[in-house]
Structures are given as structure tokens and as C-alpha cells.
Amino acid sequence: MQQQDDTNGTGQGAAQQDVPVAQASTSDDGAKQDWNALQEELQKLRDLAGRAQADLQNAKARAEREASDIRAFATESIIRRLLPTLDNFQRAFQHVPDDLQGHEWVKGVAVIEQELMRTVTDAGLKRMDSMGTVVDPQFHEVLTMGPGQEGIVTEVFEEGYLLHGKVLRPAKVRAGDGAAAAEDEGRGTKDQGNNRGTE
DSSP, rough: OOOHHHHHHHHHHHHHHHHHHHHHHHHHHHHHHHHHHHHHHHHHHHHHHHHHHHHHHHHHHHHHHHHHHHHHHHHHHHHHHHHHHHHOOOOOOOOOOOGGTTHHHHHHHHHHHHHHHHHHHHEEEHHHHHHHTTTTTEEEEEEEEEEEETEEEEEEEEEEEETEOOOOOOOOEEOOOHHHHHHHHHHHHHHHHHHHHOO
């Protein structure tokens, strides 16, 4: 009887010893789950931070582009309004009377025109050099045709301008129709024939 009690007592003791082991195992599993959950949450936060930083960089780049576009548009608008003034300076200098060519007043106006031209040049404006070049619809607006080599600019009525390499205003020009060139060629052939006959 006593022996049975001892046996029962021993079994209960073993069972009591097994309980802490099971509890420790369960505690470890819970800690692992908590750790994994924290890792997942941390990764989500990292992803959110990365996307937020990318969005911030994109917004900054977009704002810089928009600011640059606004500045370019404002510059183009101002310079476009100054083109008639530049044209008037050019026309005025083309029609200065001979007796005023060396006048101090004319020289002063020329200095003002040069300063204005320097300022708009620094802003990206460039005057086209169209005279004697091949007619290009991108750069030239042909107003009339006349004697001269076909397809070549023979007269410039209004200067053309580029702004940062982009056509701001095409040049208004006269283009050669080839008639004079053909006539000169025919005259040369005729002269050669006459020379042969003389010989």
C-alpha cells in the first residue's frame, strides 16, 4: 500500500516536471511568431519609407521641371515682344542719312542697340544668318521669288531668330527662281559659240 502510494507520488512528480518543458516550448513558439510579425511590420514600414522617398524625389524633379518651363516660357514671351524693337533698330541703321553716319547721336543709339542685343543673346537668342543660304522651310518664310540662283536666299526682309536652338521666328526672305542663272548660263553658251566662230 505504501509502495503504491510511492509509485503514484513518483508519477505525479514526473508529470509536474514535464509541465514546465511544455510551457517553455509554447512560449518559444509565441516569441517566434511575435518576432516574425515584427519583421513583417518592419519590412512594410521600410517599403512605405522607400515609396515615400521616391515620391518625394519625383515631386521635387517635377517641381524643378515646371519651374524651368515657367522661366523658359517667360523668357520666350519677353524676347518675342522685343523682336519688333530689334527690327526697328535694324531698319533705322539701314536708312541713316550719309551726313549723319558719324554723328555722336547715331553712335549712341548704336551702343544702345548693341547692349540690347548682348542682353538677349545672353538669354539664348541668336540671329539667323540667312543671306546666301539654301532655303529651308524650317528657318525661312519665302515671301517672293526673284532673279537669282534657284532655292537660294537672295534678300532678307526680316531677320529670323533662334532661342536656345529653337526657331523663335523664321526669317522673311526672297528666294532665287533660277531665271537669272539660266539666262546667264545661256548667255555664256552663246558667247562661247561666238568666240568659236571668230576663231
